[in-house]
Amino acid sequence: MNTKITRLLGAGALLALALTGCASGSISGGEGKAAAAGSGNSDLRDVTIGLFPSSAVGAIQLGIDKGYFEEEGLNLEVLLGQGSAAQLPSLSSGSLDFMLASPTTPLIATAQGLDLKIVSGYAANRPEIVEDSVSVLVGPGSDIKSARDLEGKTVSINALGSIGEIGIREAVELDGGDPNKVTFVQLGFNEVGAQLESGQIQAGMAGPPFMQQIVADGGSVISDFIQDANLGGAELVIASSGALTRNDPALIESFVSALDKTLAYAEEHQDEVRDLLPSVLGTSPEAAAKTDFIAWSAELDVDALKQFADLMEKHGVTEKRPDVESTVWSK
Known part of the structure; x- marks a missing residue:
């Protein structure tokens, strides 16, 4: 190979x-x-x-x-x-x-x-497993606890106009927040961990296996937006x-x-x-x-x-x- x-x-x-x-x-x-x-x-x-x-x-x-x-x-x-x-x-x-x-x-x-x-x-x-797919993650010690808390924050997605954008917007709205107050930037999944650590973003969309690495480094999943938005x-x-x-x-x-x-x-x-x-x-x-x-x-x-x-x-x-x-x- x-x-x-x-x-x-x-x-x-x-x-x-x-x-x-x-x-x-x-x-x-x-x-x-x-x-x-x-x-x-x-x-x-x-x-x-x-x-x-x-x-x-x-x-x-x-x-x-x-x-x-x-x-x-x-x-x-x-x-x-x-x-x-x-x-x-x-x-x-x-x-x-x-x-x-x-x-x-x-x-x-x-x-x-x-x-x-x-x-x-x-x-x-897989609805029974949060970490099987893309989710929104934050770094260690973040005060972001749910989708609503993404208001006013910079959040990375792998492509503008993607499943990340529509799914996260829907999840924020369903959680009582204003999706128009989220700033989206484009970032590859493999770059999310480093950008969270540097503070360039406050939250980021990532999937396996990069999600597991972020969690292993002390981060956490704050929104399983695929399930929330019924896009699974x-x-x-x-x-x-x-x-x-x-x-x-x-x-x-x-x-x-x-x-x-x-x-x-x-x-x-x-x-x-x-x-x-x-x-x-x-x-x-x-x-x-x-x-x-x-x-x-x-x-x-x-x-x-x-x-x-x-x-x-x-x-x-x-x-x-x-x-x-x-x-x-x-x-």
């Missing part, structure tokens, strides 16, 4: 980068598709997926290692960016074939006239370009089939994902061992997507309610 990681901090960098990786399928280190084609996997089709630093990297890498994508004739190459919004231009242009995203990203894109499709589910929230049914999805779904539906079906096997295996063998986190994300072994995971499944909950659309309109992320039905791909 190749664990070199290309980190992409913005859309410009992603567009400029040749999307490359190892022939065996792995997290890309930028070694070039020519090298991949000449290394013994010429019968496989090179396919690229954009991820952001999270436990999703471990789950996808496990599927690659198990050969599920090769079984479908695919050589899957992974690139890491700060969030799906930063990777959107490359998906639209065809440089990326697939992208892990909050449903807000493709719903906003289609509302703005871009040609994107949600092709499968990826994960749902389709917390993460896989998106592709509309052009690819029309021009090559067989590729979409092959990818979704491999993803389905990958997520089913990862769900049943979570310790194997934990074992991968130190190498693919640089997580400490101690934090990796304590990491709880979101519920992985390729099944798509369309009703949950409708809740996203409702809140996006309510909190001003889009001028009008996104059309869920036209954004979801069907065979």
